[in-house]
Amino acid sequence: MDMMELVRTRRSVRTFDGQPLKAEDESKLREYMREIENPYGIPVRFVLLDAKEHGLSSPVIVGESRYVAAKVDRVPHGEEAVGYSFEKLVLYAWSTGIGTTWIGGTMKRSLFERAADVRDGEWMFCVSPLGYPAKKMSARESIMRKAIKADERKSASQLFFDRDFSTPLTAEDEKLRDALEMVRWAPSATNSQPWRILRDGSAFHFYLEHTKGYTSDAGWDMQKIDMGIALCHFMGAAGGELVLSDPGIPAGEGREYIATVKL
Numbered sequence: 001m002d003m004m005e006l007v008r009t010r011r012s013v014r015t016f017d018g019q020p021l022k023a024e025d026e027s028k029l030r031e032y033m034r035e036i037e038n039p040y041g042i043p044v045r046f047v048l049l050d051a052k053e054h055g056l057s058s059p060v061i062v063g064e065s066r067y068v069a070a071k072v073d074r075v076p077h078g079e080e081a082v083g084y085s086f087e088k089l090v091l092y093a094w095s096t097g098i099g100t101t102w103i104g105g106t107m108k109r110s111l112f113e114r115a116a117d118v119r120d121g122e123w124m125f126c127v128s129p130l131g132y133p134a135k136k137m138s139a140r141e142s143i144m145r146k147a148i149k150a151d152e153r154k155s156a157s158q159l160f161f162d163r164d165f166s167t168p169l170t171a172e173d174e175k176l177r178d179a180l181e182m183v184r185w186a187p188s189a190t191n192s193q194p195w196r197i198l199r200d201g202s203a204f205h206f207y208l209e210h211t212k213g214y215t216s217d218a219g220w221d222m223q224k225i226d227m228g229i230a231l232c233h234f235m236g237a238a239g240g241e242l243v244l245s246d247p248g249i250p251a252g253e254g255r256e257y258i259a260t261v262k263l
């Protein structure tokens with residue numbers, strides 16, 4: 001599968017078939033995890049956890065046997081770095097038939113932090129179950145998907161702009177069109193899709209349009225993880241170089257500059 005196909009077919013998997021990961025699949029995952037990099041140059045450390053051994057579960061997940069947790073030093077842009085690297089793992093897992101769900105809320109955080117041995121000076125924002133999708137979704141999963149409209153996304157004209165935030169972006173070439181489409185279909189916490197992209201020539205500025213209610217008292221911001229995921233999809237399709245330099249374009253109330261990709 002190419003990346004577009006992976007992005008368009010992936011969905012959160014919350015109902016697994018109860019089978020443990022095959023040894024061969026687990027070793028491929030472990031190998032891939034060790035190689036993942038992100039354009040922030042911030043190392044993200046993945047830990048595979050046995051659900052039974054550590055008593056790990058999530059009220060929305062059924063039939064999982066393993067979890068993966070991602071740890072990062074408490075540094076600026078840690079959230080975007082984890083978003084980028086973890087999403088690479090999510091897509092890789094999907095390419096081998098393994099389902100995942102980003103979990104940042106519906107878990108007993110302290111239990112997972114203990115299991116993953118999160119130290120002072122480290123953050124662990126999210127985990128994901130790992131396993132093979134069951135043939136049929138649980139009723140709870142179906143209801144949840146409907147409630148958060150998980151199969152829908154905002155339109156391109158609501159997300160992508162040219163020079164100012166009132167002019168929708170028209171992508172002339174196919175590569176850019178694909179990159180934007182892959183951002184559009186990225187997963188985000190509660191499917192809030194907070195990413196906005198403003199093109200200025202060959203520069204693509206990424207902004208976070210904050211959703212009300214996502215205040216963080218823990219010193220980090222869940223929606224910045226979504227931004228890392230968007231960057232992963234965009235750069236995976238279009239390439240480019242990541243630059244952190246706010247162009248100072250008036251972005252409006254509630255929009256925060258995150259990063260620029262120069263193509």
Ligand SMILES: Cc1cc2nc3c(=O)[nH]c(=O)nc-3n(C[C@H](O)[C@H](O)[C@H](O)COP(=O)(O)O)c2cc1C
Pocket residue numbers: 010011012013060101102103104105106107126148149150151186187188189190191222225226229
């Ligand atoms: C950072 C982040 C945190 C998330 N946290 C949770 C969670 O705690 N529980 C859950 O069931 N889904 C969680 N999700 C999954 C989203 O609800 C899901 O990606 C979105 O609804 C789109 O659906 P899809 O992944 O099937 O395309 C999270 C997603 C992201 C990116």
